[in-house]
Amino acid sequence: xxxxxxxxxxxxxxxxxxxxxxxxSENDNKNAPVRSLSSYPEFNSEGYTxxxxxxxxxxxxxxxxxxxxxxxxxxxxxxxxxxxxNHEYASVYRHYIKYSDLESSANDxxxxxxxWSNRAWAGIEKRNIKVNPRILLTFPxxxxxxxxxxxxxxxxxxxxxxxxxxxxxxxxxxxSKELEERLRKFILKLGQAWDNxxxxxxxxxxxxxxxxxxxxxTDAPNSNYYDGIIPKSMAKTLGDAFNEAxxxxxxxxxxxxxxxxxxxxxxxxxxxxPDEQDYDRIINTIRRNNIWKDQIITGEIAxxxxxxxxxxxxxxxxxxxxxxxxxxISQIKRAYASSLGWISYYTYGxxxxxxxxxxxxxxxxxxxxxxxxxxxxxxxxxxxxxxxFEVSNIGSAPFYYNWPVEVxxxxxxxxxxxxxxxxxxxxxxxxxxxxxxxxxxTIPNNLTDGVYxxxxxxxxxxxxxxxxxxxxxxxxxxxxxPIGIIGVNTEPQRDFGKFDLLYIDRSLQYTIRNANPAxxxxxxxxxxxxxxxxxxxxxxNGSTMNIRTGSETINGVNFTVYTINGNHVKDSHAKAIxxxxxxxxxxxxxxxxxxxxxxGDGNDYKVSLQTSDIWSNAGGWDIYHTIIPTIKGEAxxxxxxxxxxVQSGWTGKFSPFxxxxxxxxxxxxxxxxGVGRFEYKxxxxxxxx
Numbered sequence: 001x002x003x004x005x006x007x008x009x010x011x012x013x014x015x016x017x018x019x020x021x022x023x024x025s026e027n028d029n030k031n032a033p034v035r036s037l038s039s040y041p042e043f044n045s046e047g048y049t050x051x052x053x054x055x056x057x058x059x060x061x062x063x064x065x066x067x068x069x070x071x072x073x074x075x076x077x078x079x080x081x082x083x084x085x086n087h088e089y090a091s092v093y094r095h096y097i098k099y100s101d102l103e104s105s106a107n108d109x110x111x112x113x114x115x116w117s118n119r120a121w122a123g124i125e126k127r128n129i130k131v132n133p134r135i136l137l138t139f140p141x142x143x144x145x146x147x148x149x150x151x152x153x154x155x156x157x158x159x160x161x162x163x164x165x166x167x168x169x170x171x172x173x174x175x176s177k178e179l180e181e182r183l184r185k186f187i188l189k190l191g192q193a194w195d196n197x198x199x200x201x202x203x204x205x206x207x208x209x210x211x212x213x214x215x216x217x218t219d220a221p222n223s224n225y226y227d228g229i230i231p232k233s234m235a236k237t238l239g240d241a242f243n244e245a246x247x248x249x250x251x252x253x254x255x256x257x258x259x260x261x262x263x264x265x266x267x268x269x270x271x272x273x274p275d276e277q278d279y280d281r282i283i284n285t286i287r288r289n290n291i292w293k294d295q296i297i298t299g300e301i302a303x304x305x306x307x308x309x310x311x312x313x314x315x316x317x318x319x320x321x322x323x324x325x326x327x328x329i330s331q332i333k334r335a336y337a338s339s340l341g342w343i344s345y346y347t348y349g350x351x352x353x354x355x356x357x358x359x360x361x362x363x364x365x366x367x368x369x370x371x372x373x374x375x376x377x378x379x380x381x382x383x384x385x386x387x388x389f390e391v392s393n394i395g396s397a398p399f400y401y402n403w404p405v406e407v408x409x410x411x412x413x414x415x416x417x418x419x420x421x422x423x424x425x426x427x428x429x430x431x432x433x434x435x436x437x438x439x440x441x442t443i444p445n446n447l448t449d450g451v452y453x454x455x456x457x458x459x460x461x462x463x464x465x466x467x468x469x470x471x472x473x474x475x476x477x478x479x480x481x482p483i484g485i486i487g488v489n490t491e492p493q494r495d496f497g498k499f500d501l502l503y504i505d506r507s508l509q510y511t512i513r514n515a516n517p518a519x520x521x522x523x524x525x526x527x528x529x530x531x532x533x534x535x536x537x538x539x540x541n542g543s544t545m546n547i548r549t550g551s552e553t554i555n556g557v558n559f560t561v562y563t564i565n566g567n568h569v570k571d572s573h574a575k576a577i578x579x580x581x582x583x584x585x586x587x588x589x590x591x592x593x594x595x596x597x598x599x600g601d602g603n604d605y606k607v608s609l610q611t612s613d614i615w616s617n618a619g620g621w622d623i624y625h626t627i628i629p630t631i632k633g634e635a636x637x638x639x640x641x642x643x644x645x646v647q648s649g650w651t652g653k654f655s656p657f658x659x660x661x662x663x664x665x666x667x668x669x670x671x672x673x674g675v676g677r678f679e680y681k682x683x684x685x686x687x688x689x
Contacts, residue, residue, distance in 0.1 A: 037374040042386040042438055050374045051484065055394070056473045059358040060502040061091045063460065063468050064130065064201045064399070065365025067344035067357070068298060069093040071131075084124060088348060088503075089361045092201045092339055095120070095131045098160035099207070102135065103186055105164045113193040121199045128460075128467060128508040130201035132252070132267075132298070133194070136212045137161055174208070174216065180234055183207050184241040191245020198462030198512055202250040202296050202400075204267050205242055208234060213269050214254040235259045250296050250400055256285050265295035270302040271340060272311055272331040283335050292336030293430065296400055300341035301328070315346040316353060325356035329363045336397045336431070338365040367395035368429065368458075368470045373483035375454055377492040381445045387454060388438040389483050391470070393429045402427055403458050403468060407441060409486070410453040414476055417452065418444050426458060426468075447488050453496070454484035463511030469502055477505050 037043065038050050059066075069090035084093050097120075102113045121131060139158045165182060167173055186207075194200045206212025214230040235253075239262035242251045252265035255278070266286055273279060286292055303314055311327050312318035319325060328343070343360070346353055373389040387407070403426060408419035422439050429435055441454075457480045460467035466479025474482055477500040485492055 037372055037388050037390055037436065040374075040388065040436075040438060042388065042440075043374050047376045047378055048374055048386075049377050050372055052372045053370050053483070054473045055369045056471050056475070056502060057358075058471070058501065058503050059089065059361035060469070060471075060505075061089050061128070062365070063128070064092050064296070064401075065338050065395075065397075066091060066361045067364070068132075068300070068339040068341040069129075069344055070341060071095045084127070084129060086127075087344060089357070090344060091129055093129060093131050094204070094341055095133045096139070096212075097133050097135045099135050099137050099186075100160045100162055103189070104162050106162070106182065106185070110189045110192045113189060117193060117197065117199070124199055125462070125510050125512050127506075128510065130199055132202050132204050133200065134204035134206040134212050134267075135190075137207060138210055140210050175231065175234075180237050184237050187238065187241035188245045191242075191247075195246045195248050198460070198510055200249055202252060202265065203242070203246065205238055205251045205253050205264065207238065209254075211269070214258070229255055230258050232258055232260060236261055239264065252296055252298060256282060256289075256291065263289065263291055263295060265291065266297050266299070266335075268297075268299035268335075270305070271299035271335070271337070272328055273302050273305060273307055274310070286335055292397060294400070294427075297335050297337045297397065298339045298341075299337065301343040303342060315343045316350065318343060319346050319353040319356040319360070322356065325359060329360060332360070332363045333396045338397045338400075340364060362471075363396055365395050365397050366393055366399045366429070366431070368393055368426075368468075370456070370470050370472050370474075370481060370483060371434070373454075375484035375486065377485070378487045378490070379443050380489060381443050381447060384440050384442045385486075386438065386440045387484065388436060389456065390434060390436050391429065392434045393431050394471075395431050398428075398430055399426055399468065403461060404464070405437075406457045406459050406464075406466075407439065408455050408457065408480065409441070409443075409447075410455055410476070410480070410482075412451065414453070414478070414480075417447060421459075443486075443488055449489040450487075451490055451493050452486050452488060453482045454486055455480040455482045457481065460510040463509075465508070465510055467508055467510060469508075471502070473499055475500050475502050475505075477507065479505070479508050 036050075038048070067087065067089040069084065069087045069092070071084050071093055102108075102116055124131070137160055139160070141158060161167065162182075165173075165179060166176065173179070187205075190203070194203065204212070206214070208230050209215050214235075216229075235255075235258040239253075239259045242264075243262065250265055252267040253259050254267060254269065256264060256266050257278075266282060268279070268282060270279065286297060291297070301311065301315075301318070307313075308317070310324070312321055312324045317324065318328060328340075331337070332340070340360075346357065369392050371390045371392055373387065375387040376385040379385050404421040405424045405426060406419055406421050408416050411417050418441065420441065422437065424437055453476075455476065456470070457466040458468035458470075459465060469475070469479055470481045472481050474496060476482055482496055485494060485496065487493070
């Protein structure tokens with residue numbers, strides 16, 4: 001009787017959604033009875049029907065879960081990368097960021113961070129991906145750029161410190177009050193730049209230590225410095241600053257037990273490695289304190305240590321072996337992990353890996369399945385009708401942000417004719433539990449008589465577009481899950497028609513209109529697209545190229561835009577833009593970055609940069625290249641940071657890119673056969689300072 005009275009009060013006071021948990025978590029009785037949807041009093045009247053649905057066998061990308069990408073990993077070149085490479089499952093990418101790129105002195109403003117972010121993350125919202133940024137002061141690496149045996153004993157230290165921080169000895173460098181205060185103020189700047197930026201999924205609170213992992217390996221001089229682990233005083237300062245600066249984003253740390261005054265998520269860079277220092281302690285902290293219920297757990301599989309007997313020596317080895325994959329899945333469930341990196345570097349298209357890539361993608365993070373739904377099959381215009389659905393989270397973790405759940409009516413062409421948000425908090429949908437959602441809709445008076453699909457979707461608040469998807473076979477392209485068919489003044493039908501596959505739907509996106517806008521005053525020294533004084537139409541092997549000049553307004557600023565398009569045949573080349581003389585090349589030394597857009601045609605492109613001697617304008621060294629996969633009809637935005645490029649191949653080591661300047665950009669399509677269409681846009685900012 002108590003529950004029935006509660007329901008009546010809910011409707012009297014206008015609360016339109018009710019969510020019930022059935023209590024079937026892993027610690028509860030698995031045989032506890034689950035109340036049928038049709039037994040609720042809201043559905044006692046005539047005309048209501050119940051439908052049952054199936055989980056899809058597919059693994060598919062879903063926001064902030066699954067295999068975690070890195071920004072263009074290519075050896076250690078992800079520190080100097082120019083794009084986020086496509087990955088079949090990755091929706092969240094770790095992004096290592098050099099501290100000095102965001103702040104070279106204490107006088108640098110928040111706007112410098114905003115401008116850098118807008119360049120580095122341009123266009124990722126169109127691909128429905130987000131980033132976990134981690135800011136580095138130093139990044140040790142083996143001399144050959146690889147994690148070969150014994151590499152820890154021969155590390156080279158790549159340094160990204162601001163110019164005005166003292167570097168007088170090991171202790172002064174890492175443990176000074178001056179550094180502590182500087183990092184505190186810097187985090188406050190980050191909050192202003194990123195807390196409302198929808199491209200940021202969560203922040204890895206790095207900054208301190210090697211690789212920003214909150215440790216100094218074995219280099220700490222004595223036990224007064226916690227054997228190299230971040231001191232609690234430094235942890236408290238960073239934690240307090242983060243909580244002050246970030247009200248909307250989750251934060252993650254390497255050693256949660258050092259952040260005793262805070263409860264952050266965990267980023268474990270030796271995930272699943274049982275002999276790693278404090279691995280069990282960290283996992284037990286996650287479980288004992290229920291950190292996983294409110295905070296994100298992520299990390300990477302460490303392949304730079306010999307764990308071949310436990311989980312294999314490389315990603316392909318792990319994923320080709322069921323025993324190794326079983327172990328990884330067991331650790332995912334033990335830690336309530338949402339995403340994992342490094343293991344994501346497996347060989348795409350290798351069918352021998354597909355079974356276990358599917359299993360691990362499903363296991364990571366949340367996985368929501370709608371089991372059944374009840375609704376009224378026939379309704380009149382203006383009528384209020386109830387509906388309900390039962391959802392299970394069969395994954396390993398919750399989703400950690402309160403994204404809205406939308407119910408909508410679609411016409412037979414799948415156009416939305418009615419929608420409203422439900423009063424549901426999906427953060428409470430814990431793994432291993434079932435939930436019942438009950439609500440109502442009012443049929444619009446202006447609807448045409450006919451048959452309509454009743455659908456649900458989880459929206460990204462950045463644009464309120466469908467984004468997070470239920471793992472159901474009943475799926476409509478574009479992010480919506482149909483749960484019913486309603487006839488409006490019409491006899492209902494019971495056939496949904498053809499469902500779509502989730503894996504191949506790459507149409508989802510969000511918008512960044514509410515993100516921090518770019519600064520309209522562009523400073524050349526802070527980083528802008530490089531200026532090229534002529535366009536070159538050199539072509540080979542039967543390619544065709546056309547160049548037209550137009551204009552485009554971005555954030556209220558009018559740019560001259562050169563659009564280059566045409567056809568490529570197999571193995572053809574087209575040099576798109578060229579610096580025309582030595583003076584121009586010299587001027588490029590001051591340019592920090594340039595950007596361009598490729599209109600995808602489904603093929604892979606190689607983008608290479610050539611350099612010339614800054615005095616003689618001679619040469620043509622191919623000093624940088626990357627492969628950019630494209631999706632047909634989708635634009636890929638690429639930014640190349642000139643001052644961070646590296647030159648390799650001369651000494652077997654990475655050396656700073658100092659003596660050379662960019663001479664040209666060369667686009668080279670990788671086709672198996674046939675002719676491909678391309679389009680590049682180059683934004684000329686010479687008239688805008």
